[in-house]
Amino acid sequence: xxxxxxxxxxxxxxxxxxxxxxxxxxxxxxxxxxxxxxxxxxxxxxxxxxxxxxxxxxxxxxxxxxxxxxxxxxxxxxxxxxxxxxxxxxxxxxxxxxxxxxxxxxxxx
Amino acid sequence: xxxxxxxxxxxxxxxxxxxxxxxxxxxxxxxxxxxxxxxxxxxxxxxxxxxxxxxxxxxxxxxxxxxxxxxxxxxxxxxxxxxxxxxxxxxxxxxxxxxxxxxxxxxxxxxx
Numbered sequence: 001x002x003x004x005x006x007x008x009x010x011x012x013x014x015x016x017x018x019x020x021x022x023x024x025x026x027x028x029x030x031x032x033x034x035x036x037x038x039x040x041x042x043x044x045x046x047x048x049x050x051x052x053x054x055x056x057x058x059x060x061x062x063x064x065x066x067x068x069x070x071x072x073x074x075x076x077x078x079x080x081x082x083x084x085x086x087x088x089x090x091x092x093x094x095x096x097x098x099x100x101x102x103x104x105x106x107x108x109x
Numbered sequence: 110x111x112x113x114x115x116x117x118x119x120x121x122x123x124x125x126x127x128x129x130x131x132x133x134x135x136x137x138x139x140x141x142x143x144x145x146x147x148x149x150x151x152x153x154x155x156x157x158x159x160x161x162x163x164x165x166x167x168x169x170x171x172x173x174x175x176x177x178x179x180x181x182x183x184x185x186x187x188x189x190x191x192x193x194x195x196x197x198x199x200x201x202x203x204x205x206x207x208x209x210x211x212x213x214x215x216x217x218x219x220x221x
Contacts, residue, residue, distance in 0.1 A: 008149070032207040043199055043212035044152070087151070091207035095140050095159055101151030 001026055003098045004090050010104040017078045021103045023088030024070045033064055034089040035073050038102065044087055047073075078107045111135050113213035115200050121219045122190050130185040130216050132200030140203050141183040142167075142210065143175060145196040152199065158183055159206075190220040 006023045013019045025033075033050035048055065050062040050071050061074040071090075075082055088100035113134045122128050134141065139160045144152040154167030158177040172194060174186045183202075187194055197217050201210040 034209065043214050045212070046209050049209070089210075093207070095157060095203070095206050097142075097154075097207070097210060099144075099152040101149065 002101075003027060003092075004088055004100040006086075006088050006100040006103045008101060008103060010106055012106045012108060013078055014108050015078055015080060017107075018074065018076050019078055019105065020072060020074045021086055021088075021105075022070050022072050023100055023103075024068075025088075025090045025098075026069070027090070027092045028066075028069060030069075030090045030092045032091040033062075033071050035060075035062055035071075036087040036089055036099075038085045038087055040084075044099075047086070075105075078105075080107050080109060083107045113200055113202055113211055115198075115213035115216050117216060118214070119217040119219075121221060122187075124191055124220055125189055128187050128190060128218070130187075130198055130200075130218070132183045132185070132213055133181050134183075134200075134202045134211075134213075135181065136202060136204070136211065137180060138202035138204045138211075139180070140206070141177065142201045142203075143173070143183070143185045144199045144201065145169065145194075146199060146215075147196050155185065155198075190218075192220045194218065195220045 035047040036044040037047040038044040054063040059076045085102040116131045142157045143155040156175040158164045200213040203210045
């Protein structure tokens with residue numbers, strides 16, 4: 001079993017739609033959680049950190065469920081520019097960081 | 110601020126040849142990482158360095174070596190390249206354990 005698992009997609013949604021991604025992790029001692037965005041042939045970049053109480057940044061909402069060991073990302077009012085691969089990232093003490101394989105999103109006009 | 114730079118941007122290499130991928134950061138981050146990214150497999154850690162003078166093996170270290178002579182530079186060397194090392198290589202750094210990683214633009218390597 002992979003330490004961090006994501007549905008690879010692709011998710012194909014129309015502009016304006018709401019879309020949600022989930023990510024599960026296996027290490028119950030995991031400490032920090034992030035969502036990164038990666039555009040085609042580019043480097044990953046931080047989208048947002050995920051806090052225990054949940055957090056929102058504009059159209060993006062991230063949530064953490066420690067009991068079930070998953071994090072989620074909700075994108076409201078999808079834009080064409082949201083098309084990308086979204087990587088779930090989990091750290092487990094020290095400098096150990098595990099990246100999920102990513103979920104691909106295509107937003108269509 | 111440049112952040113993290115990598116060189117070269119891309120390279121075609123004959124099998125059996127050696128090559129060093131360069132990575133330099135100007136953020137004074139303690140930790141640096143090398144990943145490879147292959148379709149469907151996501152980012153896999155090759156080697157890391159928690160601080161200058163120390164290095165460690167990641168998930169897929171075989172065929173690669175690194176050094177960390179100073180804070181800013183973290184070169185990755187392929188001593189004798191094989192076709193399975195064809196990949197996109199990303200260098201990253203972070204200032205805090207478990208913190209946000211910042212990535213370089215990547216090096217696309219093709220080994221023929």
